[in-house]
Amino acid sequence: PGLLGIRDLSAPDFGDSVSSDPGDVPVFWACGVTGVEAVQSAHLALAFTHAPGCMFVTDVKGQSAGPAPEHREEGEEGEAGAPEVVCVSQDPLRYSLVSVGAASAVHALERHVQLDPGSRGIKHLHVPGELLRAALSLSHSRSVLLITGFPTHVTQQPPEETDGPPGALAMAAALRALGKRVALATDARAAGLMRDIVTDALREGVLDEEVPVVTMEGRGQDAARAFLLEDGPEGPTPRYDHLVAIERAGAAADGCYYNARKINIGHLVDPLDELFWLARDTRGVSTTGIGDGGNELGMGRVSEAVRAHVKNGDVIACAVPADFTITTG
Incomplete structure (x- = not known):
């Protein structure tokens, strides 16, 4: 938290106080604008945040998605409506989200063509x-x-x-x-x-x-x-x-x-x-x-x-x- 300017989780400058136990990993959840600024100013080797127009919200529980695509057995499918994370590119490192059903349909189309x-x-x-x-x-x-x-x-x-x-x-x-x-x-x-x-x-x-x-x-x-x-x-x-x-x-x-x-x-x-x-x-x-x-x-x-x-x-x-x-x- 100190990297983001939060000196004491129990007394932050903005927002509610946080009770944490040893070993907990605090997550700073900012608005879409200040989150990017905070991460940039921290100069971290690797960090993740959302940005304006890039937030993902779902009412489907992620744990119902089953194994990630690269870890599934041949022919094994996850729950059709569940989201899965796909690595779009390595350089720059970019990920995106898609439903298991949509991904399966695209893969089937790819095989047909x-x-x-x-x-x-x-x-x-x-x-x-x-x-x-x-x-x-x-x-x-x-x-x-x-x-x-x-x-x-x-x-x-x-x-x-x-x-x-x-x-x-x-x-x-x-x-x-x-x-x-x-x-x-x-x-x-x-x-x-x-x-x-x-x-x-x-x-x-x-x-x-x-x-x-x-x-x-x-x-x-x-x-x-x-x-x-x-x-x-x-x-x-x-x-x-x-x-x-x-x-x-x-x-x-x-x-x-x-x-x-x-x-x-x-x-x-x-x-x-x-x-x-x-x-x-x-x-x-x-x-x-x-x-x-x-x-x-x-x-x-x-x-x-x-x-x-x-x-x-x-x-x-x-x-x-x-x-x-x-x-x-």
Whole structure:
């Protein structure tokens, strides 16, 4: 208690006195604002507190949750409505809460989307539990940028694959329903097409309101900073706190962009990868990559598996990693 300025538990400056026995661990429960300040001023090696907008309250007893997910036997489930704690990331160390039932449903969905109709070997790229971790991270976001566009059909017009944009729109609709701010990013060359797709989605009722389509001007980290960051009272702050690449062309180790047939499509691709590199060094910004072949943005985290198990993987493997990597056939 002394670290927080409480010299005597029986006579605190604020609040009620506390009776404690030897061996008891006192817990300082402050309001959402002062709790953060108290913990920061204490300079502790490890501490936990709540913050404005980050408090969790439940009427379900935690002890009814059963074993934590990592300690359950295969097929064993906890009580569906009980909460469980999930480690979302190690660096920075972040945890989130989800009901056992919701977690089980997400894990089941993750297993289903590992179907590989194209026999591309995506099972070797799968990171178990990543879908739940990405979903929980997104649940804490306020503003999300969805990046899509893979111009693989170089002899056709337009050259875009057709799985990325619909997936991006589905995510946009879901995130909007959760109250998130959402924008779509693609190549400047394809921005008009993407805006037409958004217009159709509005007309068909897929979207409840227009989602802006944005592009990045220029190349390199300066262009990425101008796109991702905006000036705030305490310095540059991110416009988005989560970047999601959905079937988006990603740069290989040689800096080129390849389709599955090893054709360099770089002349059709804007370097939106730079946003993922910048996000790695920007506090408060997470990234997710979704793909089905290993040459998509964000697949750099499993690039060794891509090179070993995916056809042409030694050439096409994306070298740009994401915090969360989701494979789906």
